[in-house]
Amino acid sequence: MAYRIEVLGHQEDGRALRIQKALDAKGAEVCVRVVDVYTSEHPAANDKPFRSTLANPVVQSVNTLPDDFDWALEIGFLPGVTDNIGHTAEELLRLSSNDNSDNETACYSSRLYLIKGPVSREDVQALAYDLSNRLIQRATIKSRAEFKKDGGMEAVLPKVHLDNKGAVADEIELEISDQALEALGRQGIENEDGSRRGPLGLSLLYLQAIRDYFKKEGRNAKDIELETLAQTWSEHCKHTIFASPIDEVQDGLYRHYIKRATNEIREKRGDDDICVSVFSDNAGGIIFDENYLICDKVETHNSPSALDPFGGAITGIVGVNRDCMGFGLGAKPVINRYGFCFADPRSNPKYFRDPKGADPMLSPAHILNGVVAGVESGGNCSGIPTPQGFVYFDDRFAGKPLVFVGTIGLIPRTINGKPAHIKKARPGDKIVMAGGRVGRDGIHGATFSSVALDEGSPATAVQIGDPITQKKMSDALIKEIRDKGWYSAITDNGAGGLSSSVGEMAGQSGGFHVALESVPLKYPGMAPWETWISESQERMTLAVPPEHTDALIAFLARRGVEATVIGTYTDSGRAQVSWHGETIMDLSMDFLHDGIPETPLKTTFTRGGTTEPKLEEKSDYGPDLLAMMGRLNICSKEFIATQYDHEVQAGSVLKPLQGPGRVYAETSITKPVLSSPKGVILSQALFPRYSDIDSAAMAAAGLDLAVRNIIAAGGDIKHTALLDNFCWCSSDEPERLGQLKRAVTAIYDLAVKYETPFISGKDSMFNDFKGYDASGKAIKVSAPPTLLVSSIGVIDDVRKSVSLAPKAPGDLVYLLGTTKDELGGSEYYDHLKHLGSNVPETDGHQNLRLYKLLGRATRDRLIASALSVGLGGLGVALAKKAIAGQMGLDITLPDTGLSKAALLFSESTGRVVVTVAPQNRKAFERNFKGYEHCHMIGSVAFSENLTIRNFAKVKTSMLDSAYKLPLKGY
Amino acid sequence: MTASVLILSGYGLNCEEETLYAFEYAGLKGRIRHINDLIENPKELDDVQVLAVPGGFSYGDDTGSGNAFAQKMKLALWEPVRRFVERDTLTIGICNGCQIVANLGLVPGINKKYGERLVAVTYNMTARYQCRWIDLSINDNSDSPWLQGGGTMHIPVAHGEGRFMMDETTLKSLKDSNQVAISYIKPDGSTAGGEFPYNPNGSTADIAGITDESGRVLALMPHPERGMFTWQRDDYHELKDQAAREGKELPEESDGMRLFRNAARYFAS
Structure with missing residues (x-):
């Protein structure tokens, strides 16, 4: 009953x-x-x-x-x-x-x-x-x-009933036609009743290699073996597009550009190298101070968030928390960050997954609300502050939103006398799974099934994070167990579940054996392959020497956390899984990890945006400025900042809303160690629309702004590192790959110039939605090729940090850097429905000169406020400063021969607006002596207006409401 | 004597480390104890003078914030806790800790009857989590050891369920006995009058924190440990800039530290 x-x-x-x-x-x-x-x-x-x-x-x-x-x-x-x-x-x-x-x-x-x-x-x-x-x-x-x-509502018990018949491993015949192999890759393994299990995502080339392997082994493959290879060889895990030879680049984009940039910078830096663990672990690690490292990882969770915005987003944030827990011997999550790309929430495009219009996509507002709430729940419940993030809008994100989530971790440099970032599963170590149980959640990632979910098919497509189960595990592992030295290695269970976490760790020992029936399940009846690749959340996998397993499991039990021995790491060279005594998987480790065939890629590239529009010069740019402040990409996202606890752990120094006018900032500073004066500075930047003209400009602008924001807030370019997240579309098309190659080349050049190493990255290469419009016509909505650059820096003393808000009337306003005729792809052109052609080009050499000088001025405490010029250009930056300070500004722009529109709204990179107290004027100007792009453009006024002489005069209060109104109700 | 503080942890509580830092900075000795360890060894409460239930998200706020953790304490730890608060000790519940202490009935403890739930700390009127800096006034007539010195405080709140609710009788009783210890005010010092965002959750009578009758048990929604240093403040960069212009040094400590210092002082005297 x-x-x-x-x-x-x-x-x-x-x-x-x-x-x-x-x-x-x-x-x-x-x-x-x-x-x-x-x-x-x-x-x-x-x-x-x-x-x-x-x-x-x-x-x-x-x-x-x-x-x-x-x-x-x-x-x-x-x-x-x-x-x-x-x-x-x-x-x-x-x-x-x-x-x-x-x-x-x-x-x-x-x-x-x-x-x-x-x-x-x-x-x-x-x-x-x-x-x-x-x-x-x-x-x-x-x-x-x-x-x-x-007599009321029914009492519903949503129990899972699975038919135990499925709980065996099936043999799969691979000596079949190429056509049948292709179908196997595309639709998955066929069930007895003719239905398919969902895509393996293996190409014909890959399946042929797998067929040949089993031919050599002299037996048929088991389903679990195919599913394992599909996971291990997936784009998601192997980053095949970044690894493959592309045009003349034999070693692939990742090795040739991203990794090489870091290697070259580290070599050049020598003893001043800040990198400690890059690209090899779940997150990238740099030096924080003499006692600690900080690690950083930014993930995307786009497809799941399109299907279930709340579940996708919460799973994303708690998932990237685990990347941090899985860094080295386990870092404590100390800061979260986020970034969302949505379509206009006030729009409601009618897109459907089926031609009959029965299966609609979620509306942009639904996705926005769900994603915002998911990160709120995941971050707040986990007790990790979320001080920094952004939201970017473009209607091409209606098909798939981009949901970026990142976590910064703190770990001692040495634990028990050994470097904490080094770990190794040793032969003989027990494989221990800790945390939540395994269900059918997230099998095949987020493969959407249009079949209504019922008792027999429990939500396999969607996972929902359980932050408290994870918090209990995290506290126990990181705060209590780690320093006891009970485990030799730790990693998280994310994509691919156990197949991936055990498989990766076994790369260190040289093999593994798992007894799959010992894995604790949420409900009985799961097939072995499902248990093996399930992406059920809140799980970590550990390598534990046999003498410590009992103590570790008992300790976790006292903290309300389940942990189970599920197998042993070996040096057999084999990846072995058994099921009630029967071997159901036995692959060579070499084939599993290195058997993937190479697929050379070819690219083409065509620059977009051929012409510049001819604009009439206006006498008053006030109305334009007000309209710009209300644009979705510029207006305040305060509703998110106040929902995300940025104060927990008590280390927040520079906050997401700055100045008495509460301007939504792009940069934050947090003290992860309360007793140390040092702080972690974070920022992020992206310019998706620039890709419509040139993806190289898009990528360079993002990298430049992510670095510039760190400098503006008081950071040191020498103690700054970067993370790259590529969210591309249609990456099987040569033209899209050409855009990718250009973007990667551009950030190689700029990162090497700035000497800011990449320490971690992730890519998501197919952000396309293929479906139907209301009339049943097939459509494809592709996200613009987007690179998010996330920056992380260390500031030696948070007392030297600088906020964006002007501090006192009478202070002088300076523009640092050069404004060029670069309105192409800008917010202003988009406001006027133009694309243009002159997209901002980044001059790394000039910018670096400025950043070094500005860094010195900040360290000498000569700057009262600083704000990078970004989307919307100088006009918007000045307006944000006025709003932040709740003050007026009196500005005279120098006549440089540029059009008024360009002076006000061009998005040329490398620029910072600063205010300086009159008593610091001399020292400030001396600091910039010899630098020709330091322009005094006015002062903080004793008035309530933003006055830009010959351009506009607008009340700060009007700018304030234009800036705060658009998303206020969310 | 240097007093000792025991700070609870576990099941999603998450402010134990910074709360410990605050007490230690103020001069107390401290330790963090997982609730399961304390249940195993409740005698530990006999050795400490201060019990702190810190902020967090115990049980993910499921079944109402603080409820499940309080139920666990009630079922497994009630007698030792009751004995503890009846001694000459101090207890503080901050944010989630406030919700737990209220659900346990350690506040308001009218007529010294601990264990009765008389106030609810429930969903914000906005139904949105609110993380923001607010202004508080301390009841000058309260003789709570935690609140000596009175005045105002500028510290943050961060909660989705911070709205104090109670029936008229309880409210009157709390007011009459000066148990309404801390209230939300506007920055100019006037009463918040329920107005958002000064009163960030719609709390009855602008209540931000209450005490038991003795004043030794304090339950408050705002976070003093997040406003204990000047560098934590939302107006830090304004204060820092002003001090630099005036050639002054900024004080290291800010309003929130007062509570922890008061705890140390109580046992030092």
């Missing part, structure tokens, strides 16, 4: 008020009550002790629903979907009933909304659409009459 416990919230529950507000906005005045529902079969679920643990009597009551409502809407999870609230309720049930047996104590959460007011069933359906996702949730709607007739 299933028991339902309905906990009614009070009348002014904030969650209810928010829904009321949303419905009110649609013109219906309604009253909403929120009811938290728990469902369980355990007899004690009906008892008072348990029920009273679920309700706070001050504001809640149990099983006493009000009678005055018109509609009831209940949203609950589908079978197999992670239900964190249900898990907590289960723990309370065990505690309050003292039942620690293996009895069915499962509890399931759902939420009931009782709505009173003049709304139709369609309105409630629309609300259900906004509040839920049919991929992972069920929504039930009842009118009051139906509710009464049925």
Whole structure:
């Protein structure tokens, strides 16, 4: 028997008020009550002790629903979907009933909304659409009459029932036609009933190599072996596009450009090298101070976020936290960062996955809200501050949003006298899996299935992170166990699950054997291949010497964390998996890791944007400036900054909202060690639209701004490192590969010039949506080729940090750097619906001169405020400064022969606007002596206007509202 | 005597390290204890003078913030905790700790009846997590050892459920006995009057923190440990610039440190 416990919230529950507000906005005045529902079969679920643990009597009551409502809407999870609230309720049930047996104590959460007011069933359906996702949730709607007739809502137990028949390893015949091999790669292994298991993503060339391998072995492949090779050889894991020979570049883009840049810089730096562990681990590590290293990793989680924005984003952030926990012997996550690329949330393009229009894509607003909430939940629940991030809008992100998530970790340089960044699984070490259990979550990544999910097919496409399970594991491993020396190596379970984590670590020992039946499962009946490649979250894999396994597992148990020995690392040269004693996988390690055939790539390149528009010069640019401030890419994203806890761990120095006017900043500073004066400076930059003209300009501009922001905030270019995240589209087309090659070449040049090494990177090469429009016509929406450059630097003393807000009227305003006629791809041209041709070109040599001089001025504490000129150009930078300081500025721009529009809105790189106190003027100008691009352009005014003489005069308060209004309601 | 503080951890609490740093900076001895270890060895509470339940996201706020952790404490640790607060000790619950302490009924403890839930700390009116710096006024009439010196504080809040709610009788009783210890105000010192963002969560009577009757147990939503140093402040760069112009040194400590110093002072006297 299933028991339902309905906990009614009070009348002014904030969650209810928010829904009321949303419905009110649609013109219906309604009253909403929120009811938290728990469902369980355990007899004690009906008892008072348990029920009273679920309700706070001050504001809640149990099983006493009000009678005055018109509609009831209940949203609950589908079978197999992670239900964190249900898990907590289960723990309370065990505690309050003292039942620690293996009895069915499962509890399931759902939420009931009782709505009173003049709304139709369609309105409630629309609300259900906004509040839920049919991929992972069920929504039930009842009118009051139906509710009464049925005696309330049904008690639903979303249990997973799997047919145990599937729990064997199947043999796969590979001596088949090329055509059949291609189908196998594209659609996956065929089941008995003719259905397919989902794409392996293996090309014909790869499958031929695999066929030849098994021919040599003299046997058929097992399904688990094919699935393992598909994971290990995937673009996601092997980065085949960056590794393959491309045109004349035999060693591939990654080795030839990215890695070589870092190697050359490290060599040149010699003793001043800041790199410690680059490209070889889950994150890249640099020196923080004499006692600590910091590591950094930025991931993307684009496809999952397109399907389930909340689940995709939360899984992304807690996943990259694990990259940090898996750096060296385990770094403590100390800072999170984020970056989102969305389509305009006010637009609603009609895209469908099927030609009949039955399967619509989520709207941009739905994706934005879900992604923002997912990172909020993951970051805040994990107790990691999130001070830095950005949001960029372009309608081509309607098909796939880009969701960047990053984590910075802190780790002692040595642990027990040994370098902490070095780890090695040794033969004989036990393979221990710690954390959550394994379910069907995330099998084949985020392969979308249009078949409705039911009991038999639990949400395989989507995973939802459980930050608290992970937090318990993280605290236990990193804060308590690591320094005991109980394990030799650690890595996270991400893409490819165990197949990937065990396979990678076994590369160090030379082989492994896993007894798959020992892996703890969420529910029985999973096939061995599913267990092996499942991407269920919150798991780390450790290599533990046999003498420590008992202690480690017992310690984790005391922290509420499950850990299990699932096998042994060996030096057999074989990757072996058994299932109840039967060997079901036995591959040579060499073939697994190096058997992948090379695929040479060819590229072409055509520059875009052939002409510059002819613009009429205006007498007043005030209206343009106001319009620019309200553009999505420029306006404030304060609603995100205030939702993301940037103060936890108590180290926040330079915050996401700066100055009394709270301008949303691109750079943050955080002290990861409270007793040290040093801080970690972070920034990020990207310019996707520049790719429409030239991807080299796009890439260089991003790298330049990411570095420049660090310098502007007081960082030292010599203690700055970079991370590259390529999010490309259609990477099977020579033209797109040509754009890629140009971008990679450009950042090689600039990074070497700046001597800022790349320490980590990731790529996502197919950000395309192939589907249908409302008329059933096939369409393809491709994200613009995008490089995100993330920068990380160390500032020696946070007292020397500089915020972007002007500090006092009477201070002098300087523009550092050169403004050129470079409006191509700019926000201003986009505002006027032009692309243009003169995209900003980055002069690394000139910029570096400035950064060194500016760095010295900052260290001498001559700068009162500094802001890089970015999207929207100088006009927008000046307006942001006025808003931040809640002050006026009185500006006179020098006549350099450029058009007014270019002077105001050109996005030429390498520029910084600074303010300087009058008493520092002499020293400041002396500092820049001999540098010809230091222009005094005015002063911080004793007025309430931003005055740019001969261009515009606008009240700061008007700029302020134009800047803050567009996304205020989100 | 140097007093000792025990700071709880586990199940998603996450501010234990900086809270320990604050107490140690103020001169106390401190240790972090996982709740499961304390349940195994509750006698440890006999050796300490201060209990701190720090901020965090215990149990992910599932079933209401602080609820599940409080239920766990109630079922497994209630007697030792009750004995602890009845001694001449200090207890502080910050943010998630405040929600836990309120769910446990250590506040308001009217008529010294610990264990009764009389206030709820629940969903913000905006139904949005709010991380922002706010201004607080300390009740001059409170004789809580934590709040000696009174005045105002500028420190941050960061929570999704910080709204104090209670019935009229409880509110009156709290007001009458000066247990409403800390309230949200506007930067000019006037009352916030429920207005967002000065009162960031819609809390009844602008309440940011309350004490038990003795004043020895303090539960507050804002984070003093995140506003203990000047460099942590949101206006740090403005203050720093002004000090440089005036040729002054900025004080190292800021408003939040006062609470921790008060704890040290209480046992030093």
